[in-house]
Amino acid sequence: MLEINDVRKSFGTKVALDSVSLTVNDGTIYGLLGPNGAGKTTLIRIINGITAPDSGEALLNGKRIDLEQSAQIGYLPEERGLYKKMTVYEQVLYLAQLKGMSLLQAREEMQRWFKRFEITSWQKKKIEELSKGMAQKVQFITTVIHRPRLLVLDEPFSGFDPVNTEMIRQEIIRINQEGTTVILSTHNMESVEMLCQEISLINHGKIVLQGNVQTIRQENRSNLYRVVKIVNGQRIEEKVEKKTGESNNELLNRLSLDGEIIVFEEILPTMNEIFIKTVQ
Amino acid sequence: MMKNKILLIIGHEYRTRVMKLSFLLLTLLTPILFIGVSILPALIMTSEIEEDTKTIVVIDKSGMYESAFTSDENYTFYFINGDLQQLHAEHPQVDGFIYITGDLRDSLQSVSYYSEKQPNAEMLYRMSRQLSDYVNRQRIESYNIPHLKEIISQSQQRISIHTVKWEKDGSEHMTSADMTELFGLVSAMLIFLFIFMYGAQVMQGVAQEKSSRIMEVMIASVRPFELMMGKIIGIALVGLTQFLLWVMIGAIGLSIAMPFVMPDVAEMSSETIAQITSSQNISFIQELLMSLMGINFAKIIILFILYFIGGYLLYASMFAAIGSAVDNETDAQQFTLPISIPILISMYVAMHVMRSPDSALAFWCSMIPFTSPVVMLVRLPFDVVWWEIVLSLVILYLSFVGTTWLSGKIYRTGVLMYGKKPSWKEIWKWVKY
Incomplete structure (x- = not known):
């Protein structure tokens, strides 16, 4: 379990994080949302033990996070980077060993990942010879190769085409099902709805929205319904608003007066809409 | 574990640099280059520049300096008495003329060098030294002091000191x-x-x-x-x-x-x-x-x-x-x-x-x-x-x-x-x- 308790961090006079608290339960996928410059990167760096908070604490399984725990964490920063002159093979082994793996373990695990991503033939290539998408795959492998218990992914889908985006999405789900907790920071709201159980939305260094994704969507609903009915043999689709105090059955009765209802469904706001509404 | 990490980094930084071809080349070529650069000027300076023998005509109006010039493999001196312009016109293959108008002890300006090409510094230095040595000798002899030549040559000796260092064990090193x-x-x-x-x-x-x-x-x-x-x-x-x-x-x-x-x-x-x-x-x-x-x-x-x-x-x-x-x-x-x-x-x-x-x-x-x-x-x-x-x-x-x-x-x-x-x-x- 990851706990962030009342964390503050400022750089000079600029306050980056202002009493931020959140809890990420084991085995979940947690979304960290917010506009650019909201303080997400600072929070992510605190979670990784790169930066220390001015006050408050960051705990992983009850222990204050520092580099001693780095072997348990996998981090994919938003700005990707690898040693350009190193070969794929050397690069992956070097970073895996720095995460505490033995050379033997690292080699074995690396071959499995290369097979899974079908990139075994790139091993001897230098990073600078790879396309952006190819380098991203290598970077993803270096992030997860040591089987971290906590995976922090900052914009993991950027730079991938739709096919590879789907592949990475499936990998995240698979790794999560194997027991790894995932923190996902992204602007891709579709992925948030698809993957995350819970989210925190940060704006100007403060948490402005927090909780279960479905609950948040429910709370932000605007009593709108999508209705499809047959009127005089014609198929009609419309958006209707429920009056205050009206029950669903009363609404259905009212709607069924001039035709037969075939679809009746509540319109929940998308995370995209909630994001824009909250931040503005 | 932290200690292992720093070793890993050291190893990585070392390997990526030493395994490069450029490191090997630089390491092997630098000493050669260094020796080359330090020895080459000395070699160039000491090596004799091979040139054709120069023919130089000495026109000595005073008739005193014939023995001042000795021919060798670089210069051949001819002693002819005549008119400078005329000789130049008759012998265009001559490289240069030394023209002495009078006793150099009276006037040091009485000697000139004529040529079509700019004479090189080494040649001029050589000739003027030969001439001044000769004039100096003449002067010394004219004083008629016994053994003066020996006295002077003794007083002009250059001494180079070779230093020898004593080690603690008493041995000597030059x-x-x-x-x-x-x-x-x-x-x-x-x-x-x-x-x-x-x-x-x-x-x-x-x-x-x-x-x-x-x-x-x-x-x-x-x-x-x-x-x-x-x-x-x-x-x-x-x-x-x-x-x-x-x-x-x-x-x-x-x-x-x-x-x-x-x-x-x-x-x-x-x-x-x-x-x-x-x-x-x-x-x-x-x-x-x-x-x-x-x-x-x-x-x-x-x-x-x-x-x-x-x-x-x-x-x-x-x-x-x-x-x-x-x-x-x-x-x-x-x-x-x-x-x-x-x-x-x-x-x-x-x-x-x-x-x-x-x-x-x-x-x-x-x-x-x-x-x-x-x-x-x-x-x-x-x-x-x-x-x-x-x-x-x-x-x-x-x-x-x-x-x-x-x-x-x-x-x-x-x-x-x-x-x-x-x-x-x-x-x-x-x-x-």
């Missing part, structure tokens, strides 16, 4: 003050180059890690200080490898050259050395080798390594801090200047110290850690008192701890700063974070 100076200077230059070259590599390495954005991944796995020290130590080992390879190449080269130039030199006693020395025909290379043997190599190599490590570490951590503060390598220039100045100054001081190794300037500059690696190296062949060496090393290594601590603080903040070119004020703020 030394040469010039060679000692040169050796000190060469090793100081070497340490200067090493500090600069490898310090710059540290800076480049850090700046590259930052600009390629691998930095954030790295410091999520290791402490910034470990990353910095790993790089600094790794690159230091590259430098030491190169230095030791050069020492080996030098030793092998010397042991190959030795038997040719000077057989049985190792078994020579001090008397034979004295004999060789007193006999005038000792060659330059023999003298060089003899005096090289008088230098205590083991001591100098060990101290070279100690000063290299100390000086390099002192500067490398500052170079690392600069690398961490900038976004790209071009921005680094503005910050490298202030830390380059002390090394440059030490090089200038070294030139002076070479002439007076025991001066106050020499003493203080070999104590100040920013100049001591270079300056002390120049002084070493002149046998510096041991406590000075120990004290200067202690100061150097303590200062290294200080600069590394300071640089570590700048580095820690700098590696995560992107997008703006920092000022000195900004960097000072990072120290206090």
Whole structure:
């Protein structure tokens, strides 16, 4: 379990994080949302033990996070980077060993990942010879190769085409099902709805929205319904608003007066809409 | 586990540099180039320039100087009395005319050289010397003092002092003050180059890690200080490898050259050395080798390594801090200047110290850690008192701890700063974070 308790961090006079608290339960996928410059990167760096908070604490399984725990964490920063002159093979082994793996373990695990991503033939290539998408795959492998218990992914889908985006999405789900907790920071709201159980939305260094994704969507609903009915043999689709105090059955009765209802469904706001509404 | 990580980083930094072809080439070619550059001018200077024999006609109106000019393989002199213009028209193949109008003792201006081409300096020097020697001799003879010639030649003798140094065990070594100076200077230059070259590599390495954005991944796995020290130590080992390879190449080269130039030199006693020395025909290379043997190599190599490590570490951590503060390598220039100045100054001081190794300037500059690696190296062949060496090393290594601590603080903040070119004020703020 990851706990962030009342964390503050400022750089000079600029306050980056202002009493931020959140809890990420084991085995979940947690979304960290917010506009650019909201303080997400600072929070992510605190979670990784790169930066220390001015006050408050960051705990992983009850222990204050520092580099001693780095072997348990996998981090994919938003700005990707690898040693350009190193070969794929050397690069992956070097970073895996720095995460505490033995050379033997690292080699074995690396071959499995290369097979899974079908990139075994790139091993001897230098990073600078790879396309952006190819380098991203290598970077993803270096992030997860040591089987971290906590995976922090900052914009993991950027730079991938739709096919590879789907592949990475499936990998995240698979790794999560194997027991790894995932923190996902992204602007891709579709992925948030698809993957995350819970989210925190940060704006100007403060948490402005927090909780279960479905609950948040429910709370932000605007009593709108999508209705499809047959009127005089014609198929009609419309958006209707429920009056205050009206029950669903009363609404259905009212709607069924001039035709037969075939679809009746509540319109929940998308995370995209909630994001824009909250931040503005 | 932390210890393992720093070893991993050292290994990585070392391997990626030593395994490169450019390292091997540079290591092998530099000594060859160095020897070439230092020997070539001497070779060119000493080699006889082969030219056709020049024909020179001497028109001597005074009739006194015929014996002043002697022909050899370079110049053939003909003595003809006639009109200058006419002779020139009749013999266009003659290279030049020396025209003497009267007694040179009365007027030194009475001689001129005529030619179509600009005469070269060496030729003019030679001819005027021949002529003035002759005139001088004539003058001396005209005084009619007995044995004057011998007296003068005795008074003009040049004496070259061959220095012999007594070792503690009583054995004697021939030394040469010039060679000692040169050796000190060469090793100081070497340490200067090493500090600069490898310090710059540290800076480049850090700046590259930052600009390629691998930095954030790295410091999520290791402490910034470990990353910095790993790089600094790794690159230091590259430098030491190169230095030791050069020492080996030098030793092998010397042991190959030795038997040719000077057989049985190792078994020579001090008397034979004295004999060789007193006999005038000792060659330059023999003298060089003899005096090289008088230098205590083991001591100098060990101290070279100690000063290299100390000086390099002192500067490398500052170079690392600069690398961490900038976004790209071009921005680094503005910050490298202030830390380059002390090394440059030490090089200038070294030139002076070479002439007076025991001066106050020499003493203080070999104590100040920013100049001591270079300056002390120049002084070493002149046998510096041991406590000075120990004290200067202690100061150097303590200062290294200080600069590394300071640089570590700048580095820690700098590696995560992107997008703006920092000022000195900004960097000072990072120290206090």
